[in-house]
Amino acid sequence: MTDEPIIHIENVHKYFGHVHALKGVSLDVQKGEVVVIIGPSGSGKSTLLRCINRLEEFDKGKIIVDGIPLDTAANINAVRTEVGMVFQQFNLFPHLTVQENICLAQRIIRHRSKEEAAKVAKDLLAKVGIPDKAKMYPPQLSGGQQQRVAIARALAMNPKIMLFDEPTSALDPEMIQEVLDVMLNLAKEGMTMVVVSHEIGFAKAAANRAILMDDGQIVEEAAPEILFNNPKQERTKLFLSKVLK
Amino acid sequence: METSDKNAGAVNPEKILKEAHKVESGWILVGTVVALILIMVFTKPDPYQNMIVFMADGLWVTIYTTLISFSLVLVVGLIGGLGRISKNPIIRGIATVYVEVIRGIPLLVQLIFWYFAMPAILRDLGTTLNIESLANYKTNPLVMAIIGLTIAYGAYMSEVYRAGIQSIPKGQMEAARSLGMTYFQAMRYVILPQAFRVILPPIGNELITLLKDSSLVSVVAVADLTRRGREFTATNFNPIETYSMLALLYLVLTLLTARLVSYTERITKTER
Ligand SMILES: Nc1ncnc2c1ncn2[C@@H]1O[C@H](COP(=O)(O)OP(=O)(O)OP(=O)(O)O)[C@@H](O)[C@H]1O
Numbered sequence: 309m310t311d312e313p314i315i316h317i318e319n320v321h322k323y324f325g326h327v328h329a330l331k332g333v334s335l336d337v338q339k340g341e342v343v344v345i346i347g348p349s350g351s352g353k354s355t356l357l358r359c360i361n362r363l364e365e366f367d368k369g370k371i372i373v374d375g376i377p378l379d380t381a382a383n384i385n386a387v388r389t390e391v392g393m394v395f396q397q398f399n400l401f402p403h404l405t406v407q408e409n410i411c412l413a414q415r416i417i418r419h420r421s422k423e424e425a426a427k428v429a430k431d432l433l434a435k436v437g438i439p440d441k442a443k444m445y446p447p448q449l450s451g452g453q454q455q456r457v458a459i460a461r462a463l464a465m466n467p468k469i470m471l472f473d474e475p476t477s478a479l480d481p482e483m484i485q486e487v488l489d490v491m492l493n494l495a496k497e498g499m500t501m502v503v504v505s506h507e508i509g510f511a512k513a514a515a516n517r518a519i520l521m522d523d524g525q526i527v528e529e530a531a532p533e534i535l536f537n538n539p540k541q542e543r544t545k546l547f548l549s550k551v552l553k
Numbered sequence: 554m555e556t557s558d559k560n561a562g563a564v565n566p567e568k569i570l571k572e573a574h575k576v577e578s579g580w581i582l583v584g585t586v587v588a589l590i591l592i593m594v595f596t597k598p599d600p601y602q603n604m605i606v607f608m609a610d611g612l613w614v615t616i617y618t619t620l621i622s623f624s625l626v627l628v629v630g631l632i633g634g635l636g637r638i639s640k641n642p643i644i645r646g647i648a649t650v651y652v653e654v655i656r657g658i659p660l661l662v663q664l665i666f667w668y669f670a671m672p673a674i675l676r677d678l679g680t681t682l683n684i685e686s687l688a689n690y691k692t693n694p695l696v697m698a699i700i701g702l703t704i705a706y707g708a709y710m711s712e713v714y715r716a717g718i719q720s721i722p723k724g725q726m727e728a729a730r731s732l733g734m735t736y737f738q739a740m741r742y743v744i745l746p747q748a749f750r751v752i753l754p755p756i757g758n759e760l761i762t763l764l765k766d767s768s769l770v771s772v773v774a775v776a777d778l779t780r781r782g783r784e785f786t787a788t789n790f791n792p793i794e795t796y797s798m799l800a801l802l803y804l805v806l807t808l809l810t811a812r813l814v815s816y817t818e819r820i821t822k823t824e825r
């Protein structure tokens with residue numbers, strides 16, 4: 309029973325019209341595991357991540373998250389409250405303050421009181437290192453700060469799983485580390501994480517497993533040291549030679 | 554999106570000056586027209602003062618017909634706009650047909666239909682179905698006029714709402730949904746508050762156009778400003794004076810509405 313994966317993906321196919329974006333992807337993620345996904349543009353990394361919380365519908369196959377199959381609308385909403393997602397473009401709500409961004413879903417989904425939600429927001433902002441920004445609006449923050457707010461907003465729902473889709477690739481270089489540090493801490497605390505990112509340093513430091521996707525398929529999966537230093541597949545070697553340069 | 558947001562937060566002194574200038578010139582125009590009306594009334598009480606006294610109730614009818622219709626239009630337009638972007642093809646189909654049909658028929662023809670044809674249809678229906686109250690249905694011109702204006706402008710407003718909602722980046726809905734919100738919660742708390750700021754100017758335009766188009770209800774037995782003006786000339790035989798005053802009164806109403814709209818716009822802009 310302890311070996312029951314928290315995310316079970318089985319032979320998932322996804323089409324966008326004629327584009328076959330996922331070609332039979334299977335993946336199990338254990339509780340507390342950190343999985344990093346790399347791969348060339350258009351290989352289906354985002355699509356796979358978005359299928360896990362059903363922002364994208366898939367056409368064939370099966371995904372079970374924390375024992376809940378993604379089929380009925382009620383199940384999809386149940387899964388979404390257990391799965392936090394962080395986007396490349398942050399997607400903070402620009403008309404709300406940082407604090408309101410973090411409190412909104414707590415209030416209407418978790419039905420927490422105003423004080424309770426505010427307390428959670430305060431603690432999380434301290435945790436991501438920006439305790440003094442609660443009253444500001446997202447456009448007034450730097451990219452790195454916005455992304456940390458986005459992480460706090462997702463964490464406020466007490467998710468069991470966090471999905472990150474290239475969380476640092478829209479950031480200026482000097483802001484990347486502050487976001488990665490927050491993610492590293494989260495990994496240390498035992499959060500289950502699936503991260504699409506080409507930050508090899510982060511993958512080596514935090515990940516239990518690294519996966520290379522290409523052309524809608526998982527090409528290779530291994531421990532990060534092995535995948536990045538000693539890959540078996542030619543395609544992995546080719547891709548890494550481009551990324552590491 | 555990110556950079557434009559940053560600019561929105563910045564203070565641009567030139568822009569503020571320009572805005573201030575626009576505000577002032579708007580009020581100057583209102584003041585000029587009001588002054589003109591007052592001068593006419595005081596220098597020539599006959600016919601201008603008599604005319605204003607006679608038309609006052611019509612002015613009131615025009616104002617509340619417009620306001621009631623507009624409040625309903627805001628709701629109908631929202632429902633229509635959500636229908637237009639619905640994933641459900643049946644709902645989307647109904648909304649699209651509604652918008653296209655209404656936009657293809659002149660407003661005057663629609664108002665005539667509601668006033669003359671609809672009651673007849675209801676009475677026929679009542680007779681066939683043997684429902685006595687329906688068979689003896691008596692028209693209330695004002696109710697029919699408000700229904701007509703609401704349905705017509707609801708269709709125009711649907712398109713305004715649709716454009717506004719679609720102008721909000723897709724990531725906003727995705728972020729809201731990924732937090733576990735339902736479609737309607739995401740709409741209510743995340744999308745619509747942002748869309749509303751975008752569509753405030755076109756909504757204001759719709760209000761002004763509705764105010765002007767409300768003069769068409771004079772044709773379907775509503776004693777609005779226009780109809781009262783026509784009644785006044787009919788007994789006093791002074792079309793030049795009456796219709797000049799009528800035009801000036803509408804002008805004051807629309808200019809004042811424009812002021813109100815730009816004022817609300819400025820409030821929502823400085824809110825953040
Ligand atoms: N909404 C969509 N409509 C049509 N095609 C899409 C859509 N989203 C993704 N695709 C296609 O599906 C394929 C996989 O896209 P996906 O975004 O998952 O790739 P990715 O690995 O995340 O790439 P990137 O590194 O550029 O983000 C691509 O060919 C893409 O063009």
Ligand SMILES: [Mg+2]
Pocket residue numbers: 353354355473474
């Ligand atoms: Mg992607």
